[in-house]
Amino acid sequence: MPQTAPPPSVTTQTTSSQRPHRAARLEDRWRAVVSRFQKARGWRPRVEPFTGYGSTRRVRVLGRVLLASPAYDPTATADRRGWRYFFTAPASREEVRVHVGDAVVDVWSDRSGYLDVTVDVELPPGWHDVTFRPASGELVTGRVLVVADGRRLGVVSDIDDTTMVTAVPRPLLAAWNTFVRHSSARVPVPGMAVLYQGIASANPGTPFVYVSTGAWNTAANLRRFLQRNAYPPGPLLLTDWGPTNTGWFRSGREHKNTSIDRLVQELPDVDWLLIGDDGQHDPEIYTRAARQHPDHVAAIAIRQLTPTQQVLSHGSPLPTPGDDAHRPEHEAPVPAAQGPDGSALARSLAQALAAYRR
Structure with missing residues (x-):
């Protein structure tokens, strides 16, 4: 994917301009070390899509980029004990191409791997697919709920x-x-x-x-x-x-x-x-x-x-x-x-x- 800035029709979630808390800085350093080790062993970014929402003119798209091992099997994750969901490897600063309706935008994950972006796009009310493709990973599909106009x-x-x-x-x-x-x-x-x-x-x-x-x-x-x-x-x-x-x-x-x-x-x-x-x-x-x-x-x-x-x-x-x-x-x-x-x-x-x- 080309390294371009988000277009005007996209609004990404912003964070405070102040220096991160010491705990966040320590977490970032640890994640950087682990991420380098995992990528060296063949781990690649995958997107976990979350359900978004919006109006007929603008939608909020949500997801998270994680690092997955070559042996990762998405069908084996159903109904696991809760603690297993916390052993994840977030992929920060990863570029992801998002496709919703006729809009295609490139966005970047935040320090914890999250994607939170609003996209200006014309969509009828109801459920719509959203596709996510990491720069070096597989395409996945999520959903977004569009609420009809009117009280x-x-x-x-x-x-x-x-x-x-x-x-x-x-x-x-x-x-x-x-x-x-x-x-x-x-x-x-x-x-x-x-x-x-x-x-x-x-x-x-x-x-x-x-x-x-x-x-x-x-x-x-x-x-x-x-x-x-x-x-x-x-x-x-x-x-x-x-x-x-x-x-x-x-x-x-x-x-x-x-x-x-x-x-x-x-x-x-x-x-x-x-x-x-x-x-x-x-x-x-x-x-x-x-x-x-x-x-x-x-x-x-x-x-x-x-x-x-x-x-x-x-x-x-x-x-x-x-x-x-x-x-x-x-x-x-x-x-x-x-x-x-x-x-x-x-x-x-x-x-x-x-x-x-x-």
Whole structure:
């Protein structure tokens, strides 16, 4: 591929101009050593495509470039234990040719191998293929969801303890669920898939976007879980658990805030139903979104964890008295629903969703 700068129709994800944190610099040095060793042994770049999204005029394309051994077999990766997904070799600064619709662009992976690019392209609503070809690797195909123009309902859903029972963020249980269990052993939250199916059926063209603080390494596992349990398909917006320019770890709350803000900006015709649980910070995050974007948040739905699940999640049977998300002055300026499962949430949401039923 020619070494050219991205064309004006392409916007790549930007990073802070400040010097990276010491942890990130150390990680980069280690990765450079490992990468040289692996390439010397015949490892070549491969792209793991993630599901993108966008409007009929611009789409966001997502993926990650990894180094794969000559013996790599993509068919052997299904339903592995979670820890295996974290033993990856990211390929930084790799050039990849992306083809979506009639647009062809050359992009470069970031320091952790991620591709995050927006492309100006005319596409009809629905699902479309995206192809990725590394400069020295095989072509792979991903997908992008194009949302139709016009006012419509959309769903932003958390994953942990909202669609699946996870018991996050207690470290030992979270580690067991994330690193040890097979995806087929994960347990869905009762009634949530039926709730989502009902929303999709009553509101054709509803985009579903799953926003979680989980690692991108688990994306394939999560996609299989959602598909196996009949959740509507949609993009996953996850995080990279490695060091950043500012510290050892990323902020999960900042990731969710930024993701929702970006969805509102990129899909301004969508009124978002925000669905999460009260085991972490979803009530606070969603209330902030409703206050920041009152014309773009239709309602908030919070799955209530049982007292036992509350203990497993944050060590106490009830939210702490000082938790701002549960104080009256922080109530959201939009309809709100609560319930222990999908059936209860469906009943509580009935009035708020009635306005979108055709």
